[in-house]
């Protein structure tokens with residue numbers, strides 16, 4: 001069911017608390033990207049085509065980041081059921097707030113690029129997999145691992161590349177913030193895995209290994225869908241898009257595979273999972 005998504009702060013009595021959270025709990029470094037966006041304008045000059053392409057990309061990111069907030073908040077009940085330590089529970093909520101903030105930063109960039117920071121999308125979000133074959137501890141690990149070790153670790157690779165390419169200063173500040181936050185989000189996965197894996201018995205480890213081909217296949221399919229190949233861009237347009245924080249899809253896809261094969265699968269193997277075989281035998285979702 002499609003509806004209009006706008007990521008705006010309203011004027012309710014909670015507005016000041018929202019702003020206080022940005023200044024305190026969610027703060028990272030000295031300078032916040034919100035103030036750069038507030039009085040920001042573009043330093044370079046760009047063709048209308050580049051501005052349109054970049055604002056469409058940032059608008060799609062806005063929708064994706066907004067959805068991610070629901071993923072992190074849904075991890076809380078799973079971590080509660082798994083009896084996880086408190087820091088994992090507080091941190092997923094912080095991460096959920098980070099994602100809402102990311103959505104609003106992306107909306108700010110769309111505005112900066114002259115676009116309308118709203119999108120037609122399904123406002124409903126999907127529940128996380130329940131993993132009926134698994135104990136509560138395994139189910140929580142599977143979802144935390146999918147989000148942190150797979151999805152967010154790929155995000156770091158993409159954002160790191162985008163940071164190198166972005167020359168527009170205000171957008172660079174936004175990309176810096178996104179990248180710094182995603183480092184923490186990935187750390188959730190890797191540190192939870194390190195924390196619980198030693199407590200798993202052989203059967204639990206075998207069931208987790210059996211899940212990995214599904215996780216890899218699902219992530220690959222989702223990421224390829226998010227980076228559609230639209231044909232080779234002319235060099236000038238590609239350079240303008242990169243300056244505005246947008247990596248070409250073919251470069252993003254190359255980085256996706258380099259990260260999955262060169263970083264994620266070997267690192268999971270180092271933790272004791274059968275990840276190299278899982279990557280090789282990944283299972284594409286049927287629908």
Ligand SMILES: [Fe+2]
Pocket residue numbers: 065068098099102178182
């Ligand atoms: Fe994010």
Ligand SMILES: [Fe+2]
Pocket residue numbers: 068099152181182185
């Ligand atoms: Fe994230």
